[in-house]
Amino acid sequence: MVEFKNVTYFYEGLSSSKVKALSNISFKVEQGDFVCVIGHTGSGKTTLLKILNGLFKPSGGRLYINGADVWADKNAFSKLRKYIGFVFQNPSYQLFEDTVLKDIAFGPKNLGLNNLEIERRVKNAVDVVGISEDLLTKSPFELSGGQKKRVAIAGVMAMSPKILLLDEPVAGLDPKSRVHILKVIKKYNKDFGVTVILITHSMEDVYMYANKVLVLNKGELFSYDSVDSTFKCVDRLKGIGLDIPDISKVFLKLKNKGFSVPINVYSVDMAVEAIKSILLKRRGNG
């Protein structure tokens, strides 16, 4: 379980001026949750994840992991990296070994495990992510963007974290790799009970995979709620400059044109239901 308590973070700008990146953020993530972090560019999403992983020290407030204050308890901090895995946006920032297999094994090796356990974890991660056998002996630099991403994710999963952080894991990938990677993450979340905290810009991904949504706006916590409650106010999300699901846009436009349709529609299935009920009503009246 992760808890942010009144976390504030300042960047040091030029000539020792301070830029506020996050202000007074408090929330709790339960074990096994799938949380999507959304927000406009520069709203502090990546900073939030970096604080969570202990890369940035909060300027104010506290970060609790399993009830232990990470920055006050040395023991808790040393466990942090074992406990939380972080997949960065750009996979080429972490791939460096001469074969894919070695690269995936790099993380577990750093944890000081024995060879048998390392092998087991690597095999497990490779299976979960679905990296084909022939790629394992290749150099990670020969792979395509989607394959690199998979290797990077497998490298972090091989560390068997209890919490997995992902910074835009599917940005810039082709649709097929996108769906594959998101499904892998969802399965990992379900099968192993691993908490997933994922930054995304796609609202479609949010309602397809998440069960909770954390919305950031200009460094402040805008809302932290279930997917349903968050999307109930799509117009508010639109108000802070967020992209909303295409189907919601259609319904907002219909509403603006004078049709009496609900505006809290965010998936095609819901849209079908909504239109059906409207048609039924009309038929009933007419």
Add this chain to the structure above:
Amino acid sequence: MVKSITLGRYFVGNSFLHRANPKIKILVTFIYVFVLFFINKICSYVFGFFVIAVLYKICKIPLKMAFDNIKSMAFILIFTGFINLFFGGNGEIIFKLWVFKITKVAVITTVFVAFRMFLLIVGMGLLTYTTLPLDLAKAIGDAFTPLKKFHFPAGEISTMISISIRFIPLLMLETEKIIFAQKSRGVDVSGKSIRKKVKFIISILVPLLVSSFKRADELAVAMESRCYRIGFSRTRYIVFKLGVKDLILFVCAIIFFVSLFVIGAFSWF
């Protein structure tokens, strides 16, 4: 990490030094360095520092920056100081310990060298703090232009300098990101064993090198697609023209340098 580098950093401002032609600024700095090595009176040094401190004030650059620079170069300063002190000349010996002996001349040289280095760093800082790195690179490139007659690749060198300067902050940012990525994969940064340290450095250098080559490749394609050609004479978007203001700046600088000598000639220490 990125913030700790103070030399070569630019301070946004609108002082007369910020607006001055970078070529003139480089020329003046160049002369200044020479002048520093010819003056040998404490009075001149103090006066020189006073003028530079006033210039820092006018340009709204905290004088602290200058001292921070000195701090980062403390090792070199102390090292040269020691060499000067112990091996810097013959004459009256004022202190002796085993093979080490300190002469009066050596003490004086050490003090002068320390003052010179200090003024050098502080003065050069004024150039980099008030000139955008890219402008600086262009001006340096321009300085090479006359050598074109001797088949010296002035244009290419100018482009190379500009590109390198442009990429320094990017590479630093990238290094930071790579360090973060490897840290969260459990790399032991504070690891004591040499093997672990080497592993840590490799895990950072390899991605950095790969991405630099990739960047270089992409940049080359981007430049070519916009018709960049080696050896072709290029025009500039912003051309530095010499104006009356630059002449005034130059004359003022010369007056400053001459006054350093004059003060030196009329004082005893």
